[in-house]
Amino acid sequence: MVVELEQTGYYPQLLADVVLQSLAGEPPVDALVHLETTFDADAVRRHVTVLALTATRLVTAHVDDHDPPEAGGAPVAVASSESVPLHDVRSVVVGHRVTAPERHRPGAAPQELTLTVAWGTLSRVDVEPATCGDPECEADHGYTGTMTADDVSLRISADAEGEAAVLAARRFARSLTRATRAPRA
Template identity: 45%
Template sequence: MTPLSSAASPDLQTDLIRAGFYPKIVEDIIDEALDGRKPGAHLVHLETHFDQHEVHRHITVLVLAEDILVVTHVDDQQLDEKGKEIMAQISTELVQLSKVTTVATSYVYHQPQNYSTGDPVKELTVGIAWAGAQRIDLAPAGCADAACDADHGYTGTAQQEDLVLRVSAEADGVNAVTAARGFATAMRRASAPRGTETRSPASQASATEVRGRVSSRFGRNTHQG
């Protein structure tokens, strides 16, 4: 296989090749997003979905580099029935680590009554939220009068986009869970380094609000690091 660009770390190259989902394209896009920054901790997460007779895959790659988090997502689409025409869509986002409001982790253990320190995690969910892009959901507004046909404009909600990745030892392997756990630790250290100044009350309130929303997606029993 053609070697990947020397700009990426050897471990990232290896993980992209192992995932086998257009590794050269993914690496080149990440290299462009890094723009000369040296990559640090990373997480490569490949997901496969089955839809009747079709198999759909997509990959998410997270890379810490100095003061930013690079988020890369790749989907592909089959354009013909025989699968000869395929299109890949790649998106990237650069998140300033200073903008990260929460890093949440949810752990699932099998037979917790027999737990001993060092026992493997059965499933891990990592949630990262930042004050970046927002999703706006709109719907026509109405009133209490069922017979009213006036135009009441629109109503809706706006909320920060966040990233949630679920890794399972059964589906992805124990090594994948370990890698996700290690990246979550690196992400926490990078976004909230020890000895930094305390955030302003407004920022703390925003972080609490986002943390609660991410936690609700995980379930009630969520451990946050």
């Protein structure tokens, strides 16, 4: 995992410090390091998510770029971590986007993989006005919405990050699924 942290080129010592502190001496059995670069009007921003699986816990760590407190100030990174007992992981969702599905072969990497892990800390609520289906109706039908568990979600694309990154994400998803399949007490 340390090699993957170094390869991000994004404050690897900070990343390692945050992850190792959260591991608290428990060795990881698998890990996934995901670097995402985004662009806004004024800046290029980086975000790194580390998922580390131990025999008893899922450790997540995030490091993000933030604007300096004053113009021209020193760069600022914000790091956070969370340690989740494996018995609290509620779901592991793996989405695959496959181009030319008629030619897909077992074991081949999808073009894109989305890994979503939920343990109940965060939920996303999407609310929209309810309708009755009549385009002429002007009545207020209230609101409708969905609530989705969404503690961490990573999208890994072969186009952006390479096939090896997609395969690594799929391997980690399998390890996490295997670790959380035990019946709850």
